[in-house]
Amino acid sequence: MQPEEVDAARDAALAAIAAAADLEELKRVRTEHAGDRSPLALANREIGALPPQARKEAGQRVGQARGAVSKALAARQQVLEAEHEARILVEETVDVTLPTDRMPAGARHPITTGSELIADIFVAMGWEVAEGPVIEAEWLNFDALNLGPDHPARTMQDTFWTAGEGDAESGVVLRTHTSPVQARTMLSQEPPIYVVCPGRVFRTDEYDATHSPMFHQVEGLAVDEGITMAHLKGTLDHFAAQMFGEGITTRFRPSYFPFTEPSAEVDLKCFVCRGVGSGDSGAPCRTCRGEGWIEWGGCGVVNPRVLTACGVDAERYTGFAFGMGIDRTLMFRHGLSDLRALFEGDVRFTTAFGSEL
Amino acid sequence: MKAPVSWIKEYVDLPADVTTEQLTDRLTDLGLKLEAIHSAADAITGPLVVGQVLTMDPEPQKNGKTINWCTVDVGDANGSGDPQGIVCGAHNFQPGDLVVVVLPGGVLPGGFEISARKTYGHVSAGMICSARELGLGDDHEGIIVLPADAGKPGDDAFEVLGLREEVIEFEINPDRAYGLSMRGIAREAALAFAAPYRDPALRDVPEPNAEGYPVVVDDPVGCPVFVARTVTGFDPSASTPGWMVERITHAGMRPISLAVDITNYVMLETGRPIHGYDLDKLQGPIRVRRAVEGERMTTLDGNERTLSPEDLVVTDDSGIIGLGGVMGGETTEMSRATTNVLVEAAHWDAVSMFRTGKRHKVSSEAGKRNERGVDPTICPAAADRVVELLVELGGGTAGPGVTVVGSPPERASIKISDDLPARVSGIDIAPETVVDNLQAIGATVDADADGLTVTPPPWRPDITDPFDLVEEVVRIVGYDQVPSVLPREAAGRGLSRTQRLRRRIGRTLAGAGCVEVVSFPFAGDATFDALGLPADDVRRRTVPLANPLSAEEPAYTTTLLPGVIKAAARNIGRGAPGVALFETGTVAFPVDRGPAPIYGVDRRPDPAELEKLFEALPRQPLHLAVVLAGERERAGWWGEGRDAGWADAIGLVRLLGAELGVTVEPRQANRMPWHPGRCAVLVVDPSTGSGTPVELGHAGELHPQVCAELGLPPRSAALELDLDALMAHAADVVPGPAFSSFPLAKEDVALVVADDVPAAAVEAALREGAGELLESVRLFDVYTGAQIGEGSKSLAFALRFRAPDRTLTESETSAARDAAVARAAELTGAVQRT
Known part of the structure; x- marks a missing residue:
C-alpha cells in the first residue's frame, strides 16, 4: 500500500468515526476501519512482505495511522456512551405527580395528641404526669375531695355507679372527674407534688352536640410549702401561652368547688380576637361569641380538708388545683361545632389533624 | 335565679x-x-299602646264561637285619632276598660307579625293582647285588662306593663x-x-305570745325554729296585683292565687320558704316529727309518697299534713275558697331537706332553698311580712297569736390569722382590709393578739372554715388582683416508662397506617352476642352499672373490639374502601371483693385500709384493639391493591413487639370473634419473660358471621392485646449488638412436612440444628400441590451462615445445613426436597 493510500485509509477511518451517530454505528465503523479486514489491518499485514529497508518506514506509517484510528475510536466511544447514558436518563423520566398513596396514612386521635401536648407543657416545667383507674372508689372520687354523702355538689355531677351485690351499693363509680388521681397522688407521695392528670371521665349526660357521657379532662395539682393563688395564676398563664400563643392569659372569677377554697372559674383570653371581642370587620368574634374571653375550667386553692383526708400536713403545706375539659378545649381551639365528631371514629376527621397537635 | x-x-x-x-x-x-x-x-316590636274599649258587639259565628267586634280608642297612636276596629275572641272585658293593643306593623314574641287583615267579616286593624301573647306568662284565659289608672289611650304600653324591665x-x-x-x-x-342597703328581713315583729296556734316540735335538730301566724277573713276572690304578678313571673314562677303568690313573693324577697295552710282544715295542734317507716301521705302535687324515718313531717290530729320544708300536703292546702290562713315560717335542717328531696325526687323552689341553707333568724320577719301582705292585699285580719317554737342554732365562731388571706392568695392584703371585708359580708369580727375571731352572718351557713373566710376577703379585694407568679417546681422525672411506651405504641400504629379512634366503653349481652362469644366466655363477666344510659349496654366493657368494629363499619358505610383503626383504653373485669369502703375524711386512711379500697376496684388492664377492614393497600398505577387479612393483624403485633423489644410468637388458637382456623394467640417468648409463656391477646381474621353481622367486609382482620402485659416485657437496657463482617454463606432448603405442622416449629428446629454459625433463617415460600401430594406442604427456608472470626468453608456451611435439616426431620418429620 502506497503511503498516500495509508493516509487516505486513515482519513477515511477518522471521518467515519467522527460521523458515527451512535454506538451501533461506531461498532460497524470499528469493524470496517479497524477490524481484521480493514484496509489498515491489511496494510499492516503487507508490511512483512516489503523489502527490509522499506519495512521500517511503512511500519511506522501504518502504526501511526492505526494508532490515530484507535484513539479516535476510543474517544468517540466515550462520547457516544455518555450520550447514550444521558439519553437513557431522559427516557426514564417519570411523572412525579402520580399518586404515591399505596398505604393510606394513619393518625393518632386529637384527644391523645392534645393530652400529650398538655402533658409536655407541664413536664417541661418539671411536673410529672399522674394516672389512675377510670373505675374508681367512691371515697376517692367524692369523700376524700370534700364531697360528703350529703354534699349538694354530688348532685351537680350525675354519676355512673357500678352495681353492687344485690341491693348493696358498690362504693365504686365511673370517675366523674380526674380529681381522684390527685387524691391518689397525695396518698402515695410526700410533697412537693407537681402533677398533671389527663384522663377519661364519665357523667350521665345525654349524648348531643355539646354533651357526652364520656369526655376527657386534665387536672393539675401542686402541693408545696408557700403555694398561693399567685402560683396558680402564674402556672395557668404559662399553660395558656404555651397552648394558645404568647400574650394569651387567664382571668379568675369567684366560683365554688368543694375541693378548693378559695375557688375560681378560669377564663382564657380569646386567642382569636385576643380579648377584643370582635374581628377586623367589627362583627362579634365567633370563637368567644364577642365576650373576649372563653370559659376554660375551674381552679382554686386545695381545701385543707382534702389535704387532711389525703394525709398531707395542712398546717405546713398549701396547694392549688385546676381542671379543664380536653374535648371542650379542642372544640374551641379547632372551631368544632359538634363534640360527637371526636367519638365517631371517622378517619377523615382524625387524619385532618396531622401533627399539629 | x-x-x-x-x-x-x-x-x-x-x-x-x-x-x-x-x-x-x-x-x-x-x-x-x-x-x-x-x-x-326584646321580643316585641311596637306599636304597643294602651287602648280604651269604646264599643263591643258580640257576633256569634258558624263555628260556635262568639267573637267581639270592638272599636278601641288608641289616641293618636294610629296616626288618625279615629277609633280602631279590632276583632277579639276574648270576653273578659267590657266597654270602658283599658286594654293593651298592638297595632299593625308590630311584632309579638315568636316573630308574630301584626297587620290589618280581614277576619270574621271585618277588617281587624290590630290585636288586643293577652299576657301569653306578650311573653309575660302562661295566662291565656283572656286579654289583659289594665287598672283604670294605668294610663290613657295611646300611651306606650311597654312602660305601663313594665316590659322594659x-x-x-x-x-x-x-x-x-x-x-x-x-x-x-x-x-x-x-x-x-359600697351603696346603702335596706334589709327587707329587718323589721319590727310582734313578740311571741301564748295565743298563737299550738305547735309542738319533737325534733328540734330537724326543725330548730317554727313560727306560726294566722290571718282571718281573707278575701279569696281578691286578685294578685299586677306588680306582684309581674315580679313573680319575672322571677320565673307562676302566679297561682293571691295567698300563694304572697308566700312565693316573700320567699323570693327574703329567701325564706313559707307555707300557708287553710286554717279551717287544720285539726288540733301542729306537731313536727320524723316519719315512721312506711307512713304515707299525698303531697299537694297529687303524688302519694311512702315515707322514711329520716323524713321530717308536719302533722295535726288528722295525720300528716306536710313533708316539712319540701312540700305541703293535699288535705290542708290553700284553695280559692280559703278565707283563714295559717302561715308557717320554719327553719329546717339542710341535710335532712337534701335527703328527703333526693329520696322522693321532689324539686321545689322551697326545697331548693331549704337544702342549700336559709338564714335561720328571719322566720318571724318573713312570717310577719306574709301576714302584712295578706292583710293589705286580701283584706284579712292578722290574728293576735304569735307562735315561735325554738330558736336559731348557735353559730360557731372561726379563728383566723389576719395574714391568712394574704398567705393563701399571694396578694398583699393589709390586716385592716381583712377585717373590713369580713365585716362587709356581715360577719362579726373580734381582733386580739391571737388573730381574729369571726362569727359569720346567719345567712351564710356555708362559711365554716378559715379558708372560707379567705375566699370572702379575696373576692372583695378582687380576683383580678392575684399576681401571676410561676412556682419553683421540684426537679421532675419526666414521663414514666409506660407513658413513653404508650406514645411509642400509638406512633408505631399510626406509622403503619392505622387511625386512632375513641369509643364509649359500654357493652351488654347484645354486644357479646354479636361477637359470637360463648356463654361461659370470661368477657361476658362484666362490671355492671347501676344506672346505665342504655339498657342495651348496661356494663363497662371487657373488650375494645365492639367500639372499633362499630367505627370501622361506620367508615365503610360512609364509602371508605378500607380502614385500619385502633383504640387503646382500659377494660374492666370484676374482682368480687365486695363493696369499696367509705372512710371518714378527718385523717388519711391507714395502709391496710387503702389496700382494701384499692382491692375492691375492678381489674382494669389497658387494652389495644385494631380492626383492619377492606382495602389495606390501594390499587393504582403501580398495580393491584390488596385487602387486609389475618397476616396484617399478626404482622402489627410483631411490629409492636419489635418496637418494644419483645419477641411475640403467634400460636394457632380458636377464639371468637375470630375465624376458627385463622386466629393466633400471641405469646411472649418465654426466654424474654419470666420463663412461663404469657398470653398477650389474639389476632387474625374475624369470623365471617361476625363480619356479616357487624357490617364489615369479608375477611376483615382484628387484634386485641393486653398492653399492660406487653409493656411489662419491654426490653429495658438493650446490650449493644456485636456482628461479624466476614462473608455470608447462603443455603436454601425446601422441606416437606405435614399440613398441620406449624412453620414456626420447623423454623425452630432448623435454628436449633444449625448451631452457632446460623445468622438467620427466613421462610420465603410455601408450596402445596400435586408435586408434594395431598396432606403435605413444602416450606422453603433461606439459611444464612456466618462465623465471627473467619470465612466459612463450603464443607462447614453444608455440614451446618445438614444438621439443621436433620433436626427438622427429627422434630417435625420434615423431608428435604431435592
Whole structure:
C-alpha cells in the first residue's frame, strides 16, 4: 500500500468515526476501519512482505495511522456512551405527580395528641404526669375531695355507679372527674407534688352536640410549702401561652368547688380576637361569641380538708388545683361545632389533624 | 335565679349612672355569676299602646264561637285619632276598660307579625293582647285588662306593663344560697358599689305570745325554729296585683292565687320558704316529727309518697299534713275558697331537706332553698311580712297569736390569722382590709393578739372554715388582683416508662397506617352476642352499672373490639374502601371483693385500709384493639391493591413487639370473634419473660358471621392485646449488638412436612440444628400441590451462615445445613426436597 493510500485509509477511518451517530454505528465503523479486514489491518499485514529497508518506514506509517484510528475510536466511544447514558436518563423520566398513596396514612386521635401536648407543657416545667383507674372508689372520687354523702355538689355531677351485690351499693363509680388521681397522688407521695392528670371521665349526660357521657379532662395539682393563688395564676398563664400563643392569659372569677377554697372559674383570653371581642370587620368574634374571653375550667386553692383526708400536713403545706375539659378545649381551639365528631371514629376527621397537635 | 333589676334596687341605692351591665359585671366578679339578662321588650316590636274599649258587639259565628267586634280608642297612636276596629275572641272585658293593643306593623314574641287583615267579616286593624301573647306568662284565659289608672289611650304600653324591665338571671353556686333571694342579691350589689342597703328581713315583729296556734316540735335538730301566724277573713276572690304578678313571673314562677303568690313573693324577697295552710282544715295542734317507716301521705302535687324515718313531717290530729320544708300536703292546702290562713315560717335542717328531696325526687323552689341553707333568724320577719301582705292585699285580719317554737342554732365562731388571706392568695392584703371585708359580708369580727375571731352572718351557713373566710376577703379585694407568679417546681422525672411506651405504641400504629379512634366503653349481652362469644366466655363477666344510659349496654366493657368494629363499619358505610383503626383504653373485669369502703375524711386512711379500697376496684388492664377492614393497600398505577387479612393483624403485633423489644410468637388458637382456623394467640417468648409463656391477646381474621353481622367486609382482620402485659416485657437496657463482617454463606432448603405442622416449629428446629454459625433463617415460600401430594406442604427456608472470626468453608456451611435439616426431620418429620 502506497503511503498516500495509508493516509487516505486513515482519513477515511477518522471521518467515519467522527460521523458515527451512535454506538451501533461506531461498532460497524470499528469493524470496517479497524477490524481484521480493514484496509489498515491489511496494510499492516503487507508490511512483512516489503523489502527490509522499506519495512521500517511503512511500519511506522501504518502504526501511526492505526494508532490515530484507535484513539479516535476510543474517544468517540466515550462520547457516544455518555450520550447514550444521558439519553437513557431522559427516557426514564417519570411523572412525579402520580399518586404515591399505596398505604393510606394513619393518625393518632386529637384527644391523645392534645393530652400529650398538655402533658409536655407541664413536664417541661418539671411536673410529672399522674394516672389512675377510670373505675374508681367512691371515697376517692367524692369523700376524700370534700364531697360528703350529703354534699349538694354530688348532685351537680350525675354519676355512673357500678352495681353492687344485690341491693348493696358498690362504693365504686365511673370517675366523674380526674380529681381522684390527685387524691391518689397525695396518698402515695410526700410533697412537693407537681402533677398533671389527663384522663377519661364519665357523667350521665345525654349524648348531643355539646354533651357526652364520656369526655376527657386534665387536672393539675401542686402541693408545696408557700403555694398561693399567685402560683396558680402564674402556672395557668404559662399553660395558656404555651397552648394558645404568647400574650394569651387567664382571668379568675369567684366560683365554688368543694375541693378548693378559695375557688375560681378560669377564663382564657380569646386567642382569636385576643380579648377584643370582635374581628377586623367589627362583627362579634365567633370563637368567644364577642365576650373576649372563653370559659376554660375551674381552679382554686386545695381545701385543707382534702389535704387532711389525703394525709398531707395542712398546717405546713398549701396547694392549688385546676381542671379543664380536653374535648371542650379542642372544640374551641379547632372551631368544632359538634363534640360527637371526636367519638365517631371517622378517619377523615382524625387524619385532618396531622401533627399539629 | 332570676331577679328583676327594679326589685333588687328596692333594697339598695345604687349610683344612678350604674348600668345593668356594670351591675352584673361587678356581681360576677363577686361570685354571683351572670347567666343572661332578659327583657320581655326584646321580643316585641311596637306599636304597643294602651287602648280604651269604646264599643263591643258580640257576633256569634258558624263555628260556635262568639267573637267581639270592638272599636278601641288608641289616641293618636294610629296616626288618625279615629277609633280602631279590632276583632277579639276574648270576653273578659267590657266597654270602658283599658286594654293593651298592638297595632299593625308590630311584632309579638315568636316573630308574630301584626297587620290589618280581614277576619270574621271585618277588617281587624290590630290585636288586643293577652299576657301569653306578650311573653309575660302562661295566662291565656283572656286579654289583659289594665287598672283604670294605668294610663290613657295611646300611651306606650311597654312602660305601663313594665316590659322594659330587665331581669338578671344568675347562676347561684352552692356557697351562695343567699343569692336565691332579692335580699341576698341586693346585699351583694350594695357590697359591689359600697351603696346603702335596706334589709327587707329587718323589721319590727310582734313578740311571741301564748295565743298563737299550738305547735309542738319533737325534733328540734330537724326543725330548730317554727313560727306560726294566722290571718282571718281573707278575701279569696281578691286578685294578685299586677306588680306582684309581674315580679313573680319575672322571677320565673307562676302566679297561682293571691295567698300563694304572697308566700312565693316573700320567699323570693327574703329567701325564706313559707307555707300557708287553710286554717279551717287544720285539726288540733301542729306537731313536727320524723316519719315512721312506711307512713304515707299525698303531697299537694297529687303524688302519694311512702315515707322514711329520716323524713321530717308536719302533722295535726288528722295525720300528716306536710313533708316539712319540701312540700305541703293535699288535705290542708290553700284553695280559692280559703278565707283563714295559717302561715308557717320554719327553719329546717339542710341535710335532712337534701335527703328527703333526693329520696322522693321532689324539686321545689322551697326545697331548693331549704337544702342549700336559709338564714335561720328571719322566720318571724318573713312570717310577719306574709301576714302584712295578706292583710293589705286580701283584706284579712292578722290574728293576735304569735307562735315561735325554738330558736336559731348557735353559730360557731372561726379563728383566723389576719395574714391568712394574704398567705393563701399571694396578694398583699393589709390586716385592716381583712377585717373590713369580713365585716362587709356581715360577719362579726373580734381582733386580739391571737388573730381574729369571726362569727359569720346567719345567712351564710356555708362559711365554716378559715379558708372560707379567705375566699370572702379575696373576692372583695378582687380576683383580678392575684399576681401571676410561676412556682419553683421540684426537679421532675419526666414521663414514666409506660407513658413513653404508650406514645411509642400509638406512633408505631399510626406509622403503619392505622387511625386512632375513641369509643364509649359500654357493652351488654347484645354486644357479646354479636361477637359470637360463648356463654361461659370470661368477657361476658362484666362490671355492671347501676344506672346505665342504655339498657342495651348496661356494663363497662371487657373488650375494645365492639367500639372499633362499630367505627370501622361506620367508615365503610360512609364509602371508605378500607380502614385500619385502633383504640387503646382500659377494660374492666370484676374482682368480687365486695363493696369499696367509705372512710371518714378527718385523717388519711391507714395502709391496710387503702389496700382494701384499692382491692375492691375492678381489674382494669389497658387494652389495644385494631380492626383492619377492606382495602389495606390501594390499587393504582403501580398495580393491584390488596385487602387486609389475618397476616396484617399478626404482622402489627410483631411490629409492636419489635418496637418494644419483645419477641411475640403467634400460636394457632380458636377464639371468637375470630375465624376458627385463622386466629393466633400471641405469646411472649418465654426466654424474654419470666420463663412461663404469657398470653398477650389474639389476632387474625374475624369470623365471617361476625363480619356479616357487624357490617364489615369479608375477611376483615382484628387484634386485641393486653398492653399492660406487653409493656411489662419491654426490653429495658438493650446490650449493644456485636456482628461479624466476614462473608455470608447462603443455603436454601425446601422441606416437606405435614399440613398441620406449624412453620414456626420447623423454623425452630432448623435454628436449633444449625448451631452457632446460623445468622438467620427466613421462610420465603410455601408450596402445596400435586408435586408434594395431598396432606403435605413444602416450606422453603433461606439459611444464612456466618462465623465471627473467619470465612466459612463450603464443607462447614453444608455440614451446618445438614444438621439443621436433620433436626427438622427429627422434630417435625420434615423431608428435604431435592
